[in-house]
Each structure stands twice: as structure tokens, then as C-alpha cells.
Amino acid sequence: MSSDPKPNHAIDLDAIRARLAQPGGRRHWQSLEQLQDTKEFRNFLENEFPSNAEGADKERDVINRRDALKVMAASAAMAGLSACTKLPTEKIVPYVRAPEEIIPGKPLFYATSMALQGVATGLLVESHMGRPTKIEGNPDHPGSLGGTDVFLQASVLGLYDPDRSQTVVFEGRISSWQAFVAEMGNLQSQVAPKGTGVRILTETVTSPTLTAQIRKLLQQFPEAKWHQYEPCGGDNAREGARLAFDKPLNTVYRFDQAKVVVSLDSDFLVSGPGHVRYAREFASRRALEGPQSEMSRLYVVESMPTSTGAMADHRLPMRTSDIQLFALHLASAVGVSVSEPDMATPLLPPGQVPQPQRLSPTVENWLTAVARDLLSNRGKSLVVAGEGQPPVVHALAHAMNEALGNSGKTVYYTEPLEANPVNQTESLRDLVNDLNKGHVKLLVILGGNPVYDAPTDFGFGFALLKAKTRVHCGLYNDETAELCNWHVPAAHYLESWGDGRAYDGTIGIVQPLIAPIYDGHTLQEVAATLTGDSGKSAHDLLREYWQSQRPEKDRAFEAFWERSLHDGLMANTALPAISAQLHPVFEREFSSTAAAASPNELELVFRPDPTILDGRFANNGWLQETPKTVTRLTWDNAAMMSPVTAAQRGLASGDYVTLRSGGHELKAGVLLVPGHADNSVTLHVGYGRRRAGSVGTGPGFNAYFLRTSSAQWVASGLQIEKTGDTYFFASVQHQYTIDFEGHPAEEESVNAFRRDLVQVATLDEFRKDPNFAKAPETTESHGLSLYPDFKYTGYAWGMSIDLNRCVGCNACVVACQSENNIAVVGKDQVMRGRAMHWIRIDTYFDGGLETPEMYFEPLPCMQCENAPCEYVCPVGATTHSPEGLNDMTYNRCVGTRYCSNNCPYKVRRFNFYLYSDYKTPSLYGLRNPNVTVRSRGVMEKCTYCVQRINAAKIRSEEENRQVRDGEIVTACQQACPAEAIIFGDINDKKSRVSQLKAQSRDYVLLADLNTRPRTSYLARVRNPNPEIHE
Amino acid sequence: MDPEGSQNTGDSQRQDLLLEPGYTLATVTDKISSIVLTRGTTKGWMLGFGVSFALLMLFNAAVSYLLIRGVGIWGINIPVGWAFAIVNFVWWIGIGHAGTLISAILLLLHQKWRTSINRFAEAMTIFAVACAGMFPLLHMGRPWLFYYLLPYPNPMWMWPQFRSPLVWDVFAVSTYATVSVLFWFVGLIPDLATLRDRAKNRAAQIIYGFLAMGWRGSAVHWSRYETASLLLAGLATPLVVSVHTVVSFDFSIAIVPGWHSTIFPPYFVAGAIYSGFAMVLTLAIPIRKYYQLDDLITMRHLDTMAKVMLATGMIVAYGYMMETFMAFYSGSTYDRFMIMNRMAGPYRVIYWILIACNIAIPQVLWLKNVRRSPLGLFIISLVVNVGMWLERFVIIVVSLHREYLPSKWDMYYPTRWDWATFVGTIGLFLTLFYLFIRFVPMISIVEVRSLVHETEKEQGS
């Protein structure tokens, strides 16, 4: 009923005819309405999609039939009759012919991989009766090692997104794939033989198959051109390598080998190629067995605080545009022979008013200390440059690594991942020029959304219209599709056959978990229509390509193919390390380029958004609602700046301002971020979408309006002007945002440390007193409860979270949401303090607003021994299991919220409205069938993924054995790239979790309350350089 | 029995009477019963009733919308899981206590001054409990499953969890409601009989007759009547203390800083009686004026009630002091922060208004001529009503909004539906009360009759 739009929306006759013309009914019908894009349809979408659409959370006063029924049900129930509502009669529908591998009720796992900005990461996808429901990392894949990140975790929601484009569109009207193929046939013959005016625009392509196809095309049509563009791609790295080595190279870091790491504005732990792997490697050097063990040291220079910055032992906030100068100094300090850089521009310590002509002592001291540290760790150190830095900084980083003898040890180089490495900005510029000159007859856009995210000065939208035939293939009918004559819905990667290279070049296989839901087609298939082998399925294209490439033939190939599909990757296909010679004359290049903006000028820094990246995930409710690292902001981007900078300009969080830069302007809300560099404003791209879907259209401000090709990452000379209005952000944690009285509520962090919520020590302190984290109360608190202690004869589940490993990447948060069917509530509800995440990453700051240390603390349910929630529940909906879990029985809960009031950790979440989306049919497939979908008025919480625990116990019982250590993995643990979360049986003294809990760093939150949590933490240990005094 | 009475002279002595002289049994009966029978429906009554009924309809609207959409329509969130609903619950249930105290305890203590006020004090109790009783239901996420809180045989083999104070609430409140209603009704019977006998039209005769349950005023009836009231008084007396004690357990059982405190039971009970008497005055003074009952509800009554307020007010003040003292004396970070947050945090204004309303302003009751000025008393009683409501707000919301983990601190802002529900219950209360004063003798004829002798004696001496 709810899936049927009739009640909400009357459709015209054409619609019905069109619908009848289409095979397979309603799906097309809906999409047709989508194309009509009427007001009714918007409402319809809102009603259809209440938990995700922001608008749906505005209290709708209209009472529709569904609501009316609810009241009747309620009043009937009030009359005590609800005991007499019978279970509905269910139908049960078996297969006609059962597929052999499926056992009804048992999930299957398939290996595939997801390419993001060209870099593929291997995955294992859980499938229930043919429905992919959960993404896990592929332990065999070098880019994952079992870990994942927010984008990988949330991608499964993208598959079921009802807003995805659902039919081929020609000139705004429904068309068909057949029609499209035919049309491409004609065009082909028209442009033949030379293919004059044919242009292909792709995102970064590492897929050998697709590359081969495009190459084939280019052979057929010598005059055709292939352009690549990616708004947040690797141009600077590419150019940097070219600068240093004369050719573009792919840089592979080995953080597990590095004792000292210097990050020049690089957020390598959560972004860029291989970050999942890097997080694991980095964490492995931060883990401490005991006081004697060694740990690495991390220096970070950056403007906007990032995960990497938060993990730093020393973090130096510095304007992005000043960092290249810093790099020069550092380079010369570690013995790179650079001609003495121009010292006219001083480097400013954070929070100081600019005073010209002198290098600040603080930074001087800092720099020399870092240099000394690097020099004393030759071959064991590593300098990493961030994508936001100009090529020269990347080149310097390479030079430093050479000079420090790191090359081949902590870093090595391979041939580039992409088959055709180009400067994408220039590549797009060429395309735009050709378009404007009217040289382009046929433009085929394979993926990407350039109309939205191309540099403003290109005016891509207008240029695009100059092409005669414009074809767009993408997941959404987005801004670009709108301006194209043809739009072909792309298949989601979970529906596709394909391949792609990992950060080290290993070839990952993309194989479909499900047939295309919205009859999408892969890029390969679309490309095939041009190369004349249309009709070939993506699978054939892929297989044929590799058959032609691989040495193995016939049988051998079959075997190889089977294994590759099974593993999700082709063994030993990583690109070999190659020796790179530094460009002989590259010194001169520097001093010329080394010109920084004048000190007190305001710079505008562009960065990809931590949760929706360059905007491609804008319609993903999970990612929109994921609190961004450090700022804890949801559903928005913001003009982020340091409190000092804000104070100097009389700004405060929530001020709605006009940003003027490079002749363009944009209105945005201000957000103060402690630890942000002064005289610098960071703006995340990806928001302010105009045509993203019911979720992504609207929120935030479109930073691309200000982003020009000349200043893609940092623009100088930013003007800020108050509009006088206020903008309301939805932050899940209020510290340092402006509180209701108008001054920053530092209080929160202050209290957090007063309450020993985050236990920290330096390595030396830790060695002196290994037990620094232990609270005295924990020792003698037993038996203080009026109730007898529980006896745990069987298993006793517990969790240990290592604060030294956690990089605050949010992967656990999204993984939990995916595993446990957690609803999205929308900005309005988040603002009201009703976000539903079962695990949250508390973020605390220590030490002032200028250069605070930042601490992440993942917080799932503590599963207390003496649980305050249990004894206050009037109906026994939350109870203590014999294995020590605080069970939560949703169907028994009447929603008094007493348990939440009495939970000192506030880990319980309440369904204030009907948050779960019962109406959108496409989302049914997404749900984990082993977890109840909670209805309105019910309390919910983390139960250590009890569904996984039960499954493992049943398996072990049937095999007549004990559950093995590590057999049960909670969703958060499985997602964690840094292995910060370990779960297991604490009754088994040999289990990993027991051993971790036995460590001296082990502590629990609010120990003095005698709740005796099962979740405990390993205290954070920092490894500061004694030579640096802050 | 009356410490002041003896040395008072002339004028003031006249004021100290519980009943103006010159009344005979007949005139008393006439005066009181006439309000119901002969006076008819006045414009003033219609107006008042109309307004209250409008508010009652607002309440219906608010509740319907609540059932449609869920408790999300209120301002509550995580961490502030309880707010207006529970504040109102505690406030109303507290108000109820004065009635029971007056009718039960003062009856047992033979306090004659209770006679002319106990009837509508009891009525107030019942209506207040009616309002209070709504909230535990409404505040639930799934109110239609309220019966999970009742111990009844069921095919789930599940019982409520008896460790939870919310379950005790169910018993406390329901018992309280039952006993109050019985007590009130039993007391009514003779008067209903009187109305039955005096009623002119048949309908009234039948209805009152039906309610009077065949009362004929025989000696047997009277003796049973006496025993019954005494028994019920005996039953009700412990409730005065127990009910609000149980309510206070909802908080003191929990570990929330600002809730977890052994002082709660006594200080809640005192607070209850405090607010209860304030409410009695708030009602008594206008009625007394409007229906010219000054010589039945004399200055003496007002004065005594003011004194009770003063006394209980002081107990409440002591409660606040102890709370603050303990927070610092205990040395607990959390408690100290809780108090500081009340006094200087986001909601500090509310805290200081509360102190003003419940402690500062009522101090003027030390002055005799304030106690004896109806207007002054009326204002003060209103102030105290507000103060006691704010007290519950501070205890519940201000304690919850900044609890143990700073990462989960948040603010609570009431929505229009919060207000609608609150004002709505006031509508319900007043509606019932208007109906009561229109159709039932609001002062116990029987008991006032018994005063006639007394006053005659005193005049004689």
C-alpha cells in the first residue's frame, strides 16, 4: 500500500500509457513521476522517505489515513483490547527451482571491490537470500586487510537509494536501453571514420578493462579524445612526482616501518589512496604491549584539524599557504640542497598577531627539533605531503625522503595506478576549450558530475550545451544529467562486473551481488556501445579482456579466474617498486614557486568533505548524519576558522556570512574550530547540491561556486562579511560550538578531564607509572551493590577499546548503523538531540583554543555489571543476560525513557517518532533480517551485536565445541581499520580481550559509580619530542 | 485547641470564630444548599466554565496529536528524557495532598477549623489526582501498552519489574485515587440526602436520591457514617506520607546527580503539602468572595492555612539548604557541578525565581495582617504554586541536561505541545471544579451544622 503512490499523487494519462509501454510496471511509473518532477512528486517523496528527508521531520500536522489508523489502533489499545489483535495471516512463497548455493536463512559472503576516485578497495559483502546487506573489508586485499571506511560501509545504502536514476532518459522523456544502443550505432556511423568531435570524459580510471575499451575506441577514431576529471583527484601528487622524478609515479608509504612521521597537511589516516591500509600500519606502531614497548612519533603541520592531526604527538596549526615555505625550511634543514628560500614572509605561531620580517621562535624551535628527529632516524622516518599542497611540496617531500634514505624503506614508488595519468584540471580545460570552440559533436560522460563540481571559471555547464550530442552515464539523474540529451542510469558497483587497482596496484575484481535493481548499465557496457561490441555483457567484456592479457590459457585460466573471483583480487598483481631518480635540476624550481600569501591576509581552503567526499555521497543519509571528525557536525558544511580569527573579525559560530573570493561569492554559516590555523578559513566541498535527491538536495553551501582552476585547494584574499542572519548547525556534541548564551562552552572538555573520562600520559610518564590510568575506586567496589553479584559460568562478553589506535574515522559508527538497522533522523531531529547512533565518537580538547590536543573516545554501550538502566525499567524490557550483556527487548519496551535518564553514559537511543522507514519498498532489501526494526516509542541500544553472538554460539553448539576467540566480531570491530576495538570472552583468560584488559593502561569510564562496565579503554599515550616545549 | 482565641478581644475575637454568630441549623443548610439548588447557573459561572472547558478541549487536541505522532512532539531528547510530563505529574499529585491532609489527619486530630474547607479540599485532591494520573500514561512511548505495568496473568509469563519505582507509582497513585474518592463520597452522602429532600424538580430528586443511597439520617446511619469516615481517615492518613514518598523514589532511586538523595521523601512530602495548601487558598479565596461565604470560611481559616504554608515552606527551604550543603560536603565532583549548574548554569534564572517564589516571598506570612488579607494570601498562594512547579522543573530537567558525560550535555526547550498539555490539564482540573461547585454542596452542611452549637456556646460565655 505504502509503496503505491496513488493516494499521494494523481498521474496523468500519458504517464499511465508510458507506464504500460514499459515492462515491469510501477518502478518505471515512479521514475516517470520523478522525471515530471512535480510538486506533488516532491511531497510524495517526502512522505515516502520520512526518516531520511529532512522535511519529513518538520511536524506534519496533516493527518493522513495511516495516522488516522494509528489513532484508532491506539485508542482501541487504550481500551485494553490490543491483547485481541490477531497476528495477520502470512503467505510463504518458496522457489520454483532452488539455487543450489543458497541455504534459506543463512547469509553468504562474496568478494568484490569498490573503486573510489580510481582506487579500488577489496570487500566481502554479506548477502541474505540474494540481498546485499552489509559491507566488510576483504582481509586478503592489501588495500583493506579487513578494514573499511565510512564510504565503503555506507555504499550499500547507495545501492537501495530510491532516488537513484531508474530509466534511460532522452531529452527529458523516458527512453530505453535499446533506443540508446541504436542511437549510439547511428552516431558511430556519423562520426566514422576518424571520429572527429568525439570526446570521452571519465573520472580517474584504473580499470584495465575500461582503459582497454577506451584505447580501442581511440584507435577506431583517431581524432577522438579522452579526458579525465575528478574534483578532488590526485593532480598535485601527480605533478609533484613529475616535478621531482620527471614522470608521474605512484607513491606507496609503509607506515609500519616508520619511527618518525611528518605530515605536511596530509590526512593520510582517513583520506587519499590506501588510507584504510595506512591507518592499520600507523596504528600498529602506536599500540603498546607494556611500558617497555616502543612507539612511533607523528608530527603534523596543517590548518584544519583532521584525524591525523588529532593523532599527532606534535601538531602545528599553520595556514595552508604557509606550509610550502615551512617545507622548504624543513627540506634545507634535513639536507636537501635547495637554494636558500626567500625568508621575507615570517611563519606565524598560532594565535599571534603578524609581525613581519622574522621567523617566529616557536616555529623555529619546532622545525629544528623535527629536523633533528628526522635526521636521527634515517631510513626509519617518513615525510608525507597532502593532496591540498602544491606540487612543489610533494616534490620536497620526495626529496626529503631521498635525503633521509627512506626511499625503498618507508616509502617506495611504482608506475601510476591510472593507465593514462593526466593533469585532470588541464584535461578538463582542454575539453572546455574544444566545447566552446564548437569542436565537440559527441560528448560521452562516463560517471562524475562536472556540471556541479568543475571549477567555476570553466563555466562547464554552458560549455557543455555547445556539444551536439551529450551522453551522461551516472548513478543519479543529477546536475550533469539534466543538461545532457541522453542519460543512462549507471549500475551500482554491487550490481556490476569490473576491475580496478588498489593503492599498490593490485587488481581487484568487482563482481555483482545482485542484478541491477533499476536496470542500470556499467560504464564498460556503455563504452561498448561506442566500440561496436554493444550486446556484450560487462562480464564477457571483463573475462575476455583478462583472457587476452593473462599468461594462463584454457584450463589454467579457468582455475585462475575461479580463484580470482573467489578472492576478489588477482594474486601478485601489485605494481613492482621501481627506482626513481630525482630530477637533476629541480632546486631552481622551488625558490621561484616559494611565494606565500601575505601574513594577515585571509586564505580560503577547500577540502573534500569528511563524510560526503566531493558531493557524490550527498544523497546518502547515513553519511549525511555521520558526525564529522573533530567538529561533530552533521548535515552541513561550514566556513570553519579559529576562534582567534573569528574574534578579530567579530564573528561567532552560527553567524551567516558572505564569502567573497576570486570574484565569486557564497553565503555560509561560520563554525569555530579550536586548533584551526589563524587567518585561514576551511570550507568542505560537496554540499549545496541542487539535484542530488530527496536527502542530498539542499543541505549545506556549494563551495564549488568559489573554487577556481587556478586555486583549487587554497585561495588567498578571502573577504568575509556578516549578513546579520544566523545559521543553525546540527552538531551532536556542543563543545566549542557557541552555546545558547553566546560564548564558547569550553566547560565540557574541562569537565571531561576533571572526570577522568580520557586518561592520557606521555610515554615517559607511562614508563614511570604504568598504572596511571587506574582509578582507585575500581579495586574495592565489589559487593557494594545491594543486589548479589552475577555469576558467569559460561561466556562473559567484554570489549576493549585502544585509544592509542583509534583514529576517529567513524567507520564503526556507520558499520553499526548498517548492521543494526539504525534509522536516519534528519537535521531537525539531530538539532533536538535525537541522533540515533549506537556508538559515538566523543571528542575532547585539552589545552586552550589555539593548539589543543584532541582525543577521540568511541563510546558503545558499556554493558555494566551493575547496570543502572536495568533496575529502573518497570516492565523488564532491559535485563541482564547470563553472559553479562544488558539485553534490550524492543517488543517489551513501553518507552518510559527511565533507563536512559539513569544511564550515566547516555548510550541509549529513543525512537521519539517513527524513525524507521516502513514505507520505502526499496529499503526493505537493505535491512539486516537478524535485527528487529524498531518502531516508534521504543528505546534501543548497542548489545555487542547480540545477533552475531547468538549465531556463533549456535554454530559452536551444533559443532559441539566452545566459541573460539575471535570467532565473534562485532560490526564496529570488523569495520575498524586500526584494530582499536577488540571483543571477546573475558572468562577465557587467554582471549585477546582478556589480555588487553590485563594491561596496565586498562581503565573504565566513571569507575567511581561502581557500574563496572564490560567495555573498558586502553589509556592514550603520547610520544612528544622532549626538545619541543609547548 | 485554639491558643490565640482566649486572649483575643472584641474585633479580632469575632474574626477568630470558625462560623459567624447568628446561624441556626436551618440557616446554615439554606445558605449552602441554596448555592446548588436555588441560585441557578450564573453568568460568572458560565464564563469560568467556558474558559476551562476550552482549555480542556486544547488538552484533547494535544493528546490526540501526541498519540498520532509520538512523544517527539515534546521538547524531550537524550539526555533530557523526562520533562514537562513528569514535572506536571509530580506537581499535580503534590497539590492533591492538602486535601487528604485536611480531611483525614485533621479529622483524626479533631481540628474543627477543617470543617468548612475539607469538602472542596477533598474535591481538589480528586481532580488533581485525575490530572496527575494522565501523565504517567501519556509520557510513555507506547501508551497503549500501559498494561505491561500491571501484574496480571498473561501468556508471556512476564511480570512487571518490582524493583522499578514506576511500578510502585502505579499502585501508590491508584490506591490514592480510590481512597480519596471513597472518602469524599461517603462524606457527601448526608448532604446529598439533604439536596434530595430540598430539590424541587424530579430529575434532581432522582439523581441526588440515587447518589444519596437511601440515606434517611437514622441513628444507625449516623453511627455507621461516623465509623466509616473514621476508618477511611485512618486509611488515608498513611497515604498522605506514602504517596509522595513513592513518587520521590522515582528520583532518589536513580543515580542522576540531583536525584540520588536520601532527603527526597520528607522534602517531597513537605513540598506537596506546601503546594496543596497554596492551591486550597487559590481556590477558597475567590469562591469565598463570589458566593459570599466569608462567614463560613472565616479569617480564622485563611490564617491557619497560611501558618501551615509557612511551616511547610520552611521545611522545603531546609531541604534546599541541605541539598546544597551535601553537594559540597560529599566532595563529589558531579554533585558539586550539579549545584553550581543550577545556580549559575543555563537555567540559573529559573532556579533563582524558584528560590524567590518558594522561600523569599512566602516569608511575609510571618506578618499577621498579611495572613489576614485575602488578596495578599491569594497572590502569595499563586506565587507558591508557580514556585513548586519550577522546583520540579529544576529537579528533573536541570539535573538531566548536564549529567555525567559532557559529550552528551544538551539543552531542553519546551515546544508548544508541551505547553498545550500542561495548560490543558489545568483546564481539566478547573472544568471538574466548576461542575463540582455547581452541583454539589461545596461546604459540608453536616459538619458546619455541628459548629453551630460551638459558636452559640462561645457567644454564651
Add this chain to the structure above:
Amino acid sequence: MPQIFHHSTNFISRMSIYGAVLILGGLALALYEIALSPWYTDQNVSREQPVPFSHRHHAGELGIDCRYCHTSVEKSSFAGLPPTQTCMSCHSQIWTNAGMLEPVRASYRDDVSLSWTRVNALPDFVYFDHSIHVNKGIGCTTCHGPIADMPLTYRAASLYMSWCLNCHRQPAEFVRPKSEVFNPYYQPPSHDHPVTAEDGTSFVDQAALGSYLVKEYKIQSLQHCSTCHR
């Protein structure tokens, strides 16, 4: 002044006091009875099916093993419902043109699933697992009743939580040797026909057998909420 009420009112009013009590009590009792009645639980009510499939014939008279059709009962939470294929594996040879079987043939021909009416249904928030019960020696008939005597299938138990708990609290009263799990005619041990466990020891009363098997199969009496609710 005339009497308002007739004299009988006294009697009526007295009676009404007791009456009230009785009526309320009766009402409560009625509700409770309804909740337990087949009308409400569908216990012992056989359902309309697209094909009048007879367990008596197949499982009883023909003695086809349960697992022939319910293939995943030992491996999965869900016992599994046979695909049309399974039916046709026999019925492509026998009764090939019985009218009764037309829907089956149609399903196979047109590749459209048969849609059966579910007989044993639990609410969605209850997570029951067949495999663990079967593997711990709980027989099919323990829950599904005399399936081999059911011409049309009906629900043999109320499927109330109390019914589940009844067994979870004393599994010894219901457990049987694993070898007997799929025997639709299994009877608890008694003197005239004892039951022998795997290791050959034979028992003449359930109490002994039960306590023996509970130890043997390491059967736990799980009663905490998350056993079935998540």
C-alpha cells in the same frame, strides 16, 4: 412528600454491588479465555492451501523423511519450504495429470512460485532457530504435533511465549534421542516400549531419559531475553 424510589430499589442497589464485582470479574476471565482460544491462536485450525497437501499421506503413509522437503532444518534457522522442483521430482512420474496437482504443474511450467498460507508463524521480533533445536534432540512433533496424522496441516501449539518457556524451563521433559528427532510416530518412553539412546542404554520413563540426554547433549535452559529477541 412522595417516595422518589420504589421500595424494591433497596434490593436492587444491594444486588448491584455484588453484580458489579461479578460482571467485572467475568469480563476479565472472558478476555483471558479468548486470548487462549483457538479462535485467537489458530491452534488446531487447518488452513486453506492452494494445493491440499497432506502430511498424513506423504510423511505418514509414504514415510518420506521430513528433511526431503524441509532441507535446511538441520543447517539453518529456517526449516525451508520445498521448491516446486521437489514436488515435481515425483509428480512428473506419478499422478501426472491429477487435477488436484494442476497448480503445482502450472507453477513449474510458468515458473511462478506457489504461494502457501503460513501455518506456524511467529512475530517478526522473535528469532527462532530450527537447527539448534533439532541438533539438541527436540523432535519435529514436539512442536508441530502429530504431523503424520494431519490430512491438512494445522498449528499444533499456541506458539505463545509461555509455551516456549514451558520447554525452555524444563527441557528434560521434552528432549528425545537425536536418532528419533525426525520420527513422526515417536512416543516418550514407557514400560511397554522403552526408548534406547545412541549408546544403547534404554529408558522406560522420560524423566530418566530426559536428564540423561540433557547431560549428554549439554542442553542449556536459556531463558534470557536476547535468546529470542534482538
